[in-house]
Amino acid sequence: xxxxxxxxxxxxxxxxxxxxxxxxxIALGLFGPLVGLRTEQNMRNELVVQGRWGLLASxxxxxxxxxxxxxxxxxxxxxxxxxxxxxxxxxxxxxxxAVSRWFAPTSxxxxxxxxxxxxxxxxxxxxxxxxxxxxIQILIYVMLGWGLNIVVGLAGxxxxxxxxxxxxxxxxYALLSSHFGLSFxxxxxxxxxxxxxxxxxxxxxxxxxxxDYLAIVTLAFGEIIRLVLINWRELTNGSSGxxxxxxxxxxxxxxxxxxxxxxKIMDLPISSAYYKIFLYYLILLLALLTAFVTIRLRxxxxxxxxxxxxxxxxxCRSLGINTTNTKLTAFALGAMFAGFAGSFFAARQGFVxxxxxxxxxxxxxxxxxxxxxxxxxxxxxxxxVAMIGGTELLRELAFLKTIFGDxxxxxxxxxxxxxxxxxxxxxxxxxxxxxSREPTIFLAERKTISxxxxxxxxx
Amino acid sequence: MTGQNGTPLLSVQGAKTYYGxxxxxxxxxxxxxxxxxxTLIGANGAGKSTLMMTICGNPRAREGRILFEGRDITQMxxxxxxxxxxxxxxEGRRIFPRMTVLENLQMGAxxxxxxxxxxxxxxxxxxxxxxxxxxxxRGGTLSGGEQQMLAIARALMARPKLLMLDEPSLGLAPxxxxxxxxxxxxxxxxxxLTVFLVEQNAYxxxxxxxxxxxxxNGLVTMSGTGKELLQKPEIRxxxxxxxxx
Numbered sequence: 001x002x003x004x005x006x007x008x009x010x011x012x013x014x015x016x017x018x019x020x021x022x023x024x025x026i027a028l029g030l031f032g033p034l035v036g037l038r039t040e041q042n043m044r045n046e047l048v049v050q051g052r053w054g055l056l057a058s059x060x061x062x063x064x065x066x067x068x069x070x071x072x073x074x075x076x077x078x079x080x081x082x083x084x085x086x087x088x089x090x091x092x093x094x095x096x097x098a099v100s101r102w103f104a105p106t107s108x109x110x111x112x113x114x115x116x117x118x119x120x121x122x123x124x125x126x127x128x129x130x131x132x133x134x135x136i137q138i139l140i141y142v143m144l145g146w147g148l149n150i151v152v153g154l155a156g157x158x159x160x161x162x163x164x165x166x167x168x169x170x171x172x173y174a175l176l177s178s179h180f181g182l183s184f185x186x187x188x189x190x191x192x193x194x195x196x197x198x199x200x201x202x203x204x205x206x207x208x209x210x211x212d213y214l215a216i217v218t219l220a221f222g223e224i225i226r227l228v229l230i231n232w233r234e235l236t237n238g239s240s241g242x243x244x245x246x247x248x249x250x251x252x253x254x255x256x257x258x259x260x261x262x263x264k265i266m267d268l269p270i271s272s273a274y275y276k277i278f279l280y281y282l283i284l285l286l287a288l289l290t291a292f293v294t295i296r297l298r299x300x301x302x303x304x305x306x307x308x309x310x311x312x313x314x315x316c317r318s319l320g321i322n323t324t325n326t327k328l329t330a331f332a333l334g335a336m337f338a339g340f341a342g343s344f345f346a347a348r349q350g351f352v353x354x355x356x357x358x359x360x361x362x363x364x365x366x367x368x369x370x371x372x373x374x375x376x377x378x379x380x381x382x383x384x385v386a387m388i389g390g391t392e393l394l395r396e397l398a399f400l401k402t403i404f405g406d407x408x409x410x411x412x413x414x415x416x417x418x419x420x421x422x423x424x425x426x427x428x429x430x431x432x433x434x435x436s437r438e439p440t441i442f443l444a445e446r447k448t449i450s451x452x453x454x455x456x457x458x459x
Numbered sequence: 460m461t462g463q464n465g466t467p468l469l470s471v472q473g474a475k476t477y478y479g480x481x482x483x484x485x486x487x488x489x490x491x492x493x494x495x496x497x498t499l500i501g502a503n504g505a506g507k508s509t510l511m512m513t514i515c516g517n518p519r520a521r522e523g524r525i526l527f528e529g530r531d532i533t534q535m536x537x538x539x540x541x542x543x544x545x546x547x548x549x550e551g552r553r554i555f556p557r558m559t560v561l562e563n564l565q566m567g568a569x570x571x572x573x574x575x576x577x578x579x580x581x582x583x584x585x586x587x588x589x590x591x592x593x594x595x596x597r598g599g600t601l602s603g604g605e606q607q608m609l610a611i612a613r614a615l616m617a618r619p620k621l622l623m624l625d626e627p628s629l630g631l632a633p634x635x636x637x638x639x640x641x642x643x644x645x646x647x648x649x650x651x652l653t654v655f656l657v658e659q660n661a662y663x664x665x666x667x668x669x670x671x672x673x674x675x676n677g678l679v680t681m682s683g684t685g686k687e688l689l690q691k692p693e694i695r696x697x698x699x700x701x702x703x704x
Contacts, residue, residue, distance in 0.1 A: 317517065
């Protein structure tokens with residue numbers, strides 16, 4: 001196959017070399033001053049220019065070789081594949097249908113078995129990182145993504161301050177549990193209700209706003225909450241945060257080394273892994289609750305009204321839908337799930353501070369919803385796995401320090417990679433990973449179009 | 460025609476509507492009686508759509524009154540006006556583009572909590588067989604004529620006492636316009652549906668309607684039965700010149 005391409009595109013070789021060299025020249029012009037030169041202050045406060053020629057050469061080398069490979073191998077191969085595929089077929093292939101049919105149930109089974117698999121592979125101690133950093137961390141964002149999906153994906157209200165409700169939930173748990181000693185299971189619903197109330201509080205002033213204006217006000221709201229948390233020191237302990245927040249118990253059983261702790265009762269060796277696995281299943285169930293409620297609501301009048309509201313607010317009103325209530329329920333419900341997730345977050349960390357609720361968090365959650373495809377549950381979950389799992393994977397790349405030197409910190413490339421991924425998604429999948437929308441109602445017979453023309457109606 | 464003597468179903472009395480400081484309706488009086496088709500014709504910018512939107516409370520009339528079944532609805536919120544069973548096929552159709560045809564119809568029946576949904580959907584498919592062919596298709600992928608049919612069907616799903624249509628013929632092929640107007644006429648004859656029709660297509664509208672009003676620069680300048688108005692030389696000159704046949 002490579003031969004065929006080489007033959008067909010053989011004459012292009014010299015052009016490709018020229019093109020690659022030209023790209024290299026442009027890159028030299030661009031990166032020469034940017035990368036090649038570095039100014040530093042010496043002892044006498046003078047600026048000294050240092051050359052970084054090795055780095056510059058490697059950057060340009062990557063560009064020249066990359067461009068050459070693109071021209072000679074990648075693009076011809078893509079063109080050849082396009083030719084072979086012919087005109088795109090209208091109906092999705094059987095494989096694709098099977099994937100979309102079975103993906104959700106299979107991944108659900110996998111999620112339930114995940115800790116078991118990890119523990120059996122790596123043992124309890126080895127499982128910690130994979131269950132905690134990957135499993136729990138991702139599932140928190142899946143839940144937040146699904147919660148925000150109600151507001152942004154279904155009701156079409158762009159909310160850039162979603163993290164505020166997450167913060168309300170987290171601080172509700174942190175404060176009420178450390179001051180009044182209330183259990184997680186009482187505070188979880190309370191945190192949800194508090195967050196929902198704040199959702200309504202935000203909802204009222206922004207009822208008339210839409211699109212960009214709504215986005216700006218919600219963004220400001222998120223900042224206000226964060227600033228209040230920083231400055232209201234008497235209550236929140238300011239930017240130093242609240243620490244030693246009580247852990248979650250299972251029917252009163254503590255997950256610690258005490259005589260009536262989980263490990264002692266079960267007669268297991270003491271390990272922190274049990275608590276992590278317990279937390280994993282807890283957040284999994286909370287996330288699934290979010291998904292279940294959303295899926296059910298989509299089929300109820302209020303869910304339909306959300307989607308109609310996203311499409312056309314004026315038409316909604318002329319059909320007798322109370323758009324005020326519809327918007328407020330969307331805000332309240334979305335906020336409630338953020339409150340659940342927040343109280344879980346506080347209990348899991350044992351520590352909350354305003355640092356955790358910056359605008360960046362809101363932006364990541366919005367990015368998850370947009371990347372996933374607005375309104376699609378599976379898409380949002382996939383996007384959360386990609387974004388958060390990707391971040392965690394970057395931490396795993398520390399071995400690259402042996403190649404790039406000690407100053408190389410893969411974590412710092414996170415935003416760069418996010419940006420690239422976003423641009424890529426915009427180009428190839430402008431409507432997100434899963435852009436199709438599942439209708440909530442079908443004709444009773446579920447027959448095909450031609451069938452419905454032939455048969456008589458049942459009216 | 461029918462019930463002309465009793466109180467009108469819809470009565471607009473001296474309605475004045477402003478957009479900021481600009482006056483769009485300068486005191487309009489329009490009556491629609493039970494079982495009538497009443498049309499409102501006029502040129503671009505005469506205030507036709509404004510009148511229709513004013514009846515729905517968006518924008519609100521700053522002066523004058525709007526009565527429905529003798530009840531003052533001038534200050535009512537839009538969605539509550541719709542709940543009185545004033546259904547509207549708004550200007551520009553405003554169907555829900557990402558929702559399927561069936562879901563659009565479902566939204567139309569939102570008021571009744573889908574009590575007689577199946578029955579009504581079947582009725583819509585009899586009226587507009589094209590919609591049945593497109594039932595699982597997204598609204599935004601329909602042709603202009605089909606979208607108009609969907610907008611009317613969606614309005615009818617609410618089992619309205621008054622159906623208000625804003626320029627259903629806009630941008631449609633003459634054959635489709637005829638189909639749509641035939642359906643409206645038929646619904647009026649067989650079910651006594653009251654229709655308030657805002658149109659630029661004066662010829663078809665006046666032929667269909669029992670009575671008509673002519674709106675010029677925010678004021679009603681003429682009214683009468685459809686036939687009378689069709690005969691008037693001013694109307695022929697202003698709206699029918701060039702023959703809209």
